[in-house]
Amino acid sequence: MPKVAVCLVDGKRHDYDRGSFLWNLRPGIKNRIVRDYPKAQGSSFICYEHLLPYQIETIQAMIRSDEKQMNKINRKLTRTMADxxxxxxxxxxxxxxxxxxxxxxxxxxxxxxxxxxxxxxxxxxxxxxxxxxxxxxxxxxxxxxxxxxxxxxxxxxxxxxxxxxxxxxxxxxxxxxxxxxxxxxxxxxxxxxxxxxxAKMDHLMQHQFEHNLEVQQMIFEILTEMKITTPPPKKYFPGNDKPKS
Ligand SMILES: [Zn+2]
The missing domain is CATH 1.10.287 (Helix Hairpins)
Structure with missing residues (x-):
């Protein structure tokens, strides 16, 4: 009998392997959950279904911030070269x-x-x-x-x-x-x-590579969670797909 926890978003009960405790999450994701649910603590539980939007938001924020920083440096470089x-x-x-x-x-x-x-x-x-x-x-x-x-x-x-x-x-x-x-x-x-x-190289080496790796890891985590939460497809036999009358 697997252990059961209560999702902090909707209060439904889930098996332990269908979600995650907040202390296991990355700081970026955890902060976003706490922002929306101030009562959430490290021991709070969130199911994968409700965790996904926060993961996607974190990834998008990281990509956006990298893009912004890169554009800033590129603009500076262009300006200097055209001086x-x-x-x-x-x-x-x-x-x-x-x-x-x-x-x-x-x-x-x-x-x-x-x-x-x-x-x-x-x-x-x-x-x-x-x-x-x-x-x-x-x-x-x-x-x-x-x-x-x-x-x-x-x-x-x-x-x-x-x-x-x-x-x-x-x-x-x-x-x-x-x-x-x-x-x-x-x-x-x-x-x-x-x-x-x-500065550009430093940014690439110190932040962008690190962020890319982290984003990849997060996508991998999402895929793993999706595999857990999605029910396996029904076995398909030719001619068997029509509902039996
Ligand atoms: Zn939930």
Whole structure:
């Protein structure tokens, strides 16, 4: 003779295996029952039929809360990724688009003047100039020793070259500054995104997986209870389903 308990919802008597005592239930389910029946205690009994709505409500609440939390994190991530303040700029393209004709020439001159070919060309010109004028080759001596015209020419080149190179250097410095600023913004954005991704992962690992497992366990429990409470199907024989007259 199985033991019998009284269901706290409708006061009907049930076998022990057709329901559960409140102390055996999960805290979430128990709290919901106590919310509706404040007099319920740990030793109170509830039949599976009346327990089912509370189990379903608990599962739905868990899924909803996880969804809410996930949406919150996703929204934050989307907002950070779309943040205009962190817009990444292509430094080269920006500089090229704002370059004036003079600046282009300055860059080109600095590039040529800072090359070995320019030095070699310079040496060749100097040697030729000195040789032709010093030795009176081909009867030419338009700039005799001590080559005053050559000095004037070299001074002019140096005087012009210096500001052009400085102009180009200024531009290089500006470009470096822009690049550093850009890097800083990219780092900042990456850091922020990583932080949110971390939060997302933490949430997934710590809460979502745990909740998923718990929900699965609860569904399994419901299925087991349903198997207990549902009467077994009547044996089916072909031609036997019509009521006998
Ligand atoms: Zn009941």
């Amino acid at each position: 205009k303040e962190y817009q990444v700029t292509d430094v080269n393209e920006t500089l090229q688009n704002t370059q004036t004709f003079g600046q282009k020439i300055a860059d080109r001159v600095a590039e040529v003047a800072g090359s070995w070919s320019f030095i070699i060309f310079y040496i060749v010109v100097l040697v030729a100039w000195i040789t032709i004028n010093g030795l009176h080759l081909f009867g030419v001596h338009f700039d005799p020793y001590p080559f005053i015209l050559l000095n004037l020419f070299l001074s002019c080149v140096a005087a012009l070259q210096a500001p052009v190179i400085m102009m180009s250097q200024n531009r290089a410095a500006y470009r470096d500054r822009m690049s550093a600023e850009n890097d800083y913004h990219i780092n900042l954005k990456t850091e922020e995104e990583l932080r949110i991704l971390h």
